[in-house]
Amino acid sequence: MEATQLAIVWWHWVVLGIVLASLEIFVPSFILLWLGIAAILVGVLLWFVPIALSTQLFLWAGLSTLLLLLWFLYFRRTPRFRVGQSEDEYAHIAGRIVEVLDARRYRAEFDLPVLGDRVWIVESQEPLRSGDRVEVVKVYGQILRVKPLNRKETP
Template sequence: MAEWLTTWTLWHWLVLGFVLLIVEIMVPGVFLLWWGLAALGTALVQFLIPAFSLTELAIFYALLACILSVGWWKYQHGKDHRDQVKTALNQRDHAMLGKRGSVQEIASNGIGRGVFGDTTWRIQGECLRANDLIEVKAVSGITLIVQKVTE
């Protein structure tokens, strides 16, 4: 490849990379970041190995952009999933697992209200009577599945 063509395409990869990074700053979304870094990586490869053709560099750029984008997505998706499992934010019912309270009222079908701290919840359990000490074992929709605590 002619030296002027190598220099010309090197500058274009650099400009493309920086333009994508600048657009990422103005329109955040953490997606153009990976395309911009892929363009800068392609410029680096072309600088180190100037024998690559424009077609080979374009293929390298596309592969690198896909690898970086998918890699980030997998990392972030896994992190979001771990954070969602760890935190009880917006899942107050799941935060109730293991909590103890007392039966406020109970019907013959085992469904009633339980008192946990300063609030009441719909509960379901077997062989329960008013004022029994209970512990939350599971959650089913808006109902806490409880079990009588025997001490």
Template structure:
């Protein structure tokens, strides 16, 4: 079965892997696809290459490139999903300064940021006081009076 492998088998397999990579996250299948395309190119140039050597080249290139990619991407900040504010709208608002729409009484009030009204907690303040968002817990923002009132 493997004795009948020709270069275009590897190339087609490589492109199938690249297409599957577009459907699955993680940048893993891409390296197997590139490895298969490289083996196809080598087989085109050296058609007498045995199937064992083809599989060996494919495995070595694919596995080392996956580990090299993971090592190279390890320290990149955009891969740190813990530090982002995706799906944490309140955390994305930390540092914003806005006026109170509803004064803070008994530690609770409201502000409008963009098109959303937010519940705020902090020291009692009057309507219109400029506040700064310091923290967020769920849909509640922790606020303090802004310094430059």
């Protein structure tokens, strides 16, 4: 009885890497991309140095883990912005109160458009009157937080 040996050559790893990286089109998470890159790296290493199959598999698993960790720790370390929360862009835009809705909510018209509109429902920590000048402090989705600007005291 003859024993069959599984011989994996360098181009097997390269083809596996290309297939895994190509499958990333259907799985939009970048995980298969890093597994594919690790397989290609094992194939390139195997082209230069003959390595046993168990070592090849160990290298592939280790490189895959390392690349995934680098992806999660370094590449995905972008600041997370909440959708619709553009407070830095719209902070300090001035407007005036046109209607008092209740104790802390008002309708204000701004000098410049804020998120595409000039009239917004606003909230304030301080009581405001119709005609008071205000400026944007924070954006909360559909509501803006404002503070009064240079309120004139009436006797």
